[in-house]
Amino acid sequence: MSPWEQLFFSEAFFSASLQLALPVLLAALGETVAERAGLVNIGLEGMMLAGAFCSAFGALAGHSPWIGLAAGAGGGLLLAMIAAYACIALQADQVVVGVALNMLAGGATTFLTRTLFGIGDRPVVPSFVAWEIPLLGRIPTLGPALFHRTPDFYLAVLLVALAWFVLFRTGAGLALRSSGEQPQAAASAGIAVAAVRFVAQGVCGALAGAGGAVLVLSQVHRFIEGMSAGRGFIALAVVIIARWQPALAAAVALLFGAAEAVALRVQALDLRVPYQLILLLPYALTLAAYIGWTGRTRAPAALGKPFSLD
Amino acid sequence: MLSRAAAPVAAVLLALAAGAAILVAAGRSPMAAFGAMWAGAFGGPESLGNTLRGATPLLLTGLGVAWAFRGGLINIGGEGQIYVGALLAVLVGLWAPGLPAAVHIPLALLAGFAGGAAWGALPGWLKARWDKSEIITTILLNYIAFWFVSYLVAGPLMDPQSFGYPWTAEVVPSARLPLLLPAPFRVHAGVALGAAAAVCLHLLLWRTIWGFEVRAVGEAPAAARLAGMPVPSRVVTTMAVAGGLAGLAGAVELLGVQWRLSDFFSPGWGYSAIAVALVGEANPGGVVLSALFFSALSTGAASMERLARVPAAVGDVIQGLSVLFVVLAQGPGLRRWLDSFRRAGPEGARAR
Numbered sequence: 311m312s313p314w315e316q317l318f319f320s321e322a323f324f325s326a327s328l329q330l331a332l333p334v335l336l337a338a339l340g341e342t343v344a345e346r347a348g349l350v351n352i353g354l355e356g357m358m359l360a361g362a363f364c365s366a367f368g369a370l371a372g373h374s375p376w377i378g379l380a381a382g383a384g385g386g387l388l389l390a391m392i393a394a395y396a397c398i399a400l401q402a403d404q405v406v407v408g409v410a411l412n413m414l415a416g417g418a419t420t421f422l423t424r425t426l427f428g429i430g431d432r433p434v435v436p437s438f439v440a441w442e443i444p445l446l447g448r449i450p451t452l453g454p455a456l457f458h459r460t461p462d463f464y465l466a467v468l469l470v471a472l473a474w475f476v477l478f479r480t481g482a483g484l485a486l487r488s489s490g491e492q493p494q495a496a497a498s499a500g501i502a503v504a505a506v507r508f509v510a511q512g513v514c515g516a517l518a519g520a521g522g523a524v525l526v527l528s529q530v531h532r533f534i535e536g537m538s539a540g541r542g543f544i545a546l547a548v549v550i551i552a553r554w555q556p557a558l559a560a561a562v563a564l565l566f567g568a569a570e571a572v573a574l575r576v577q578a579l580d581l582r583v584p585y586q587l588i589l590l591l592p593y594a595l596t597l598a599a600y601i602g603w604t605g606r607t608r609a610p611a612a613l614g615k616p617f618s619l620d
Numbered sequence: 621m622l623s624r625a626a627a628p629v630a631a632v633l634l635a636l637a638a639g640a641a642i643l644v645a646a647g648r649s650p651m652a653a654f655g656a657m658w659a660g661a662f663g664g665p666e667s668l669g670n671t672l673r674g675a676t677p678l679l680l681t682g683l684g685v686a687w688a689f690r691g692g693l694i695n696i697g698g699e700g701q702i703y704v705g706a707l708l709a710v711l712v713g714l715w716a717p718g719l720p721a722a723v724h725i726p727l728a729l730l731a732g733f734a735g736g737a738a739w740g741a742l743p744g745w746l747k748a749r750w751d752k753s754e755i756i757t758t759i760l761l762n763y764i765a766f767w768f769v770s771y772l773v774a775g776p777l778m779d780p781q782s783f784g785y786p787w788t789a790e791v792v793p794s795a796r797l798p799l800l801l802p803a804p805f806r807v808h809a810g811v812a813l814g815a816a817a818a819v820c821l822h823l824l825l826w827r828t829i830w831g832f833e834v835r836a837v838g839e840a841p842a843a844a845r846l847a848g849m850p851v852p853s854r855v856v857t858t859m860a861v862a863g864g865l866a867g868l869a870g871a872v873e874l875l876g877v878q879w880r881l882s883d884f885f886s887p888g889w890g891y892s893a894i895a896v897a898l899v900g901e902a903n904p905g906g907v908v909l910s911a912l913f914f915s916a917l918s919t920g921a922a923s924m925e926r927l928a929r930v931p932a933a934v935g936d937v938i939q940g941l942s943v944l945f946v947v948l949a950q951g952p953g954l955r956r957w958l959d960s961f962r963r964a965g966p967e968g969a970r971a972r
Contacts, residue, residue: 396947396948402947402950407947409696410895410940410941410943411940413895413939414940414941415940416936417934417936417938418933418940420936421646421931421934424931425646540763543759544760546755547756547760550753584771586771587767587771590763590767593763593764594760600757601750
């Protein structure tokens with residue numbers, strides 16, 4: 311096989327794409343829930359970063375990646391609650407609050423990391439190991455890529471299905487979507503819009519935090535300052551490209567994962583393409599998809615607008 | 621005027637207090653840390669010069685963000701616009717030798733402005749024509765500009781004598797900004813340019829029809845359209861000016877301080893500029909003050925890290941908290957709550 315064939319037609323490429331898509335997918339899933347309820351989170355990036363930091367700290371302190379995952383979700387949740395209080399209770403501007411949270415998360419995680427570990431090497435944290443699903447894992451080629459993976463992958467697949475089911479097949483989901491489309495009408499139908507938005511925001515923060523945690527616990531294995539590297543912003547674009555649909559978000563996130571996998575493998579295979587141009591690729595691809603994806607896309611009608619009864 | 625400044629000043633003081641609390645929690649002495657910070661920002665001619673020079677890119681980019689805010693647009697693309705502006709400025713600064721400084725400097729500054737303006741106009745056009753969120757497009761364009769510059773300075777534009785460092789050669793002397801105050805201050809002419817830009821923007825916003833239209837489009841786009849204003853083209857030009865100011869910031873920093881472009885050229889001025897514009901309440905005068913404050917904060921934090929061994933990132937925390945507190949003070953919820961408190965005392969507030 312030529313190196314270029316090795317780049318695309320290999321199990322390793324497919325497998326890497328799936329893994330690299332996970333952090334963006336989890337954040338995009340959370341943001342889908344929040345935006346369906348009418349909240350836009352520019353602070354997604356900061357929530358991922360806080361999640362990554364807390365997961366590394368939690369996994370180290372609790373000697374388990376599961377404790378790390380829970381801590382990561384908690385870190386994202388904490389930031390989301392600050393945003394929820396500011397945007398829902400005080401009706402502050404959602405975009406600006408998000409910008410502030412990103413600065414805060416960047417500064418706080420760097421400050422804490424430098425305080426705890428100095429400027430030396432960051433410790434490697436207990437990470438997820440792959441689980442093989444019996445029988446299915448033995449299928450040639452597809453088996454190892456799909457059914458011999460770290461548990462966070464299976465969890466993400468379940469969460470996509472769960473998000474779709476709750477959003478579109480339950481009363482709670484209907485209440486959530488109506489809070490994002492017609493909050494006044496929802497309120498007059500007896501839905502507590504502010505409470506619904508608080509919960510949606512919490513789900514978003516926990517999922518974005520989990521996305522940051524996955525970045526640490528099954529990809530990088532340690533915390534590095536600024537390691538979310540724009541994935542939260544990419545997740546924001548993914549939500550729109552995927553038209554606020556969980557399953558489509560998974561597909562679009564996979565596209566991003568593939569772009570990142572190409573970047574990594576071009577470097578590994580030494581194809582003599584400048585790595586900076588390869589690292590540019592996921593962002594250019596996301597921008598192109600965002601611009602090119604016309605057709606009938608419509609955001610939730612009350613997205614980004616504060617809600618009050620008077 | 622005084623009451624208008626009360627909210628941001630209170631927010632900044634609160635953020636500084638929170639920063640002190642964080643230092644105490646981390647087992648550090650806030651007095652020693654803030655003392656080192658103050659000395660690093662204002663403690664002598666060299667420090668003062670550093671603070672002024674550092675304020676200039678923040679001021680120019682912050683003015684652009686403020687201008688966009690006035691036009692109802694959120695420009696998170698300052699970082700990319702700075703890099704594109706600096707790129708065009710370094711090209712002119714490297715490859716037009718033999719020009720007199722009186723031509724070379726304005727040409728390089730103009731190139732920087734044009735580069736940033738193009739990088740800002742693109743998301744403006746996407747917004748006006750296809751209704752694509754400028755928030756998302758400007759953020760993505762930041763990363764694209766950064767990695768493209770990173771490729772150029774390590775590839776085609778790399779200084780042959782850089783010993784492997786990813787940076788360009790230095791711009792020729794005729795393109796370098798002259799010093800207004802010599803060493804130890806080392807304040808270059810770009811500082812005056814920043815101040816002049818603030819005055820111009822103030823006049824533009826409040827004394828011209830263009831500024832009136834920008835504000836009208838920002839505050840009531842539907843009414844502006846009914847009044848016959850060309851709303852889509854205003855969106856494009858507003859973003860072009862915002863980007864141009866950020867590009868100018870990149871050019872000024874390049875021609876006045878660094879002389880060469882590298883991929884660690886900007887420490888995140890494009891993002892800090894959002895804080896600068898918000899704390900300055902999108903008024904040119906306020907932006908000048910808040911650019912000085914945030915520059916002092918980061919200059920001071922850097923020397924605090926050296927002298928008191930406290931991570932400089934505490935400055936970023938204070939910056940983020942300042943923005944959060946300002947926006948909380950501006951949010952209608954808090955304001956209404958405070959109003960009801962004033963009207964009826966604590967009982968009224970509780971009854972709400």
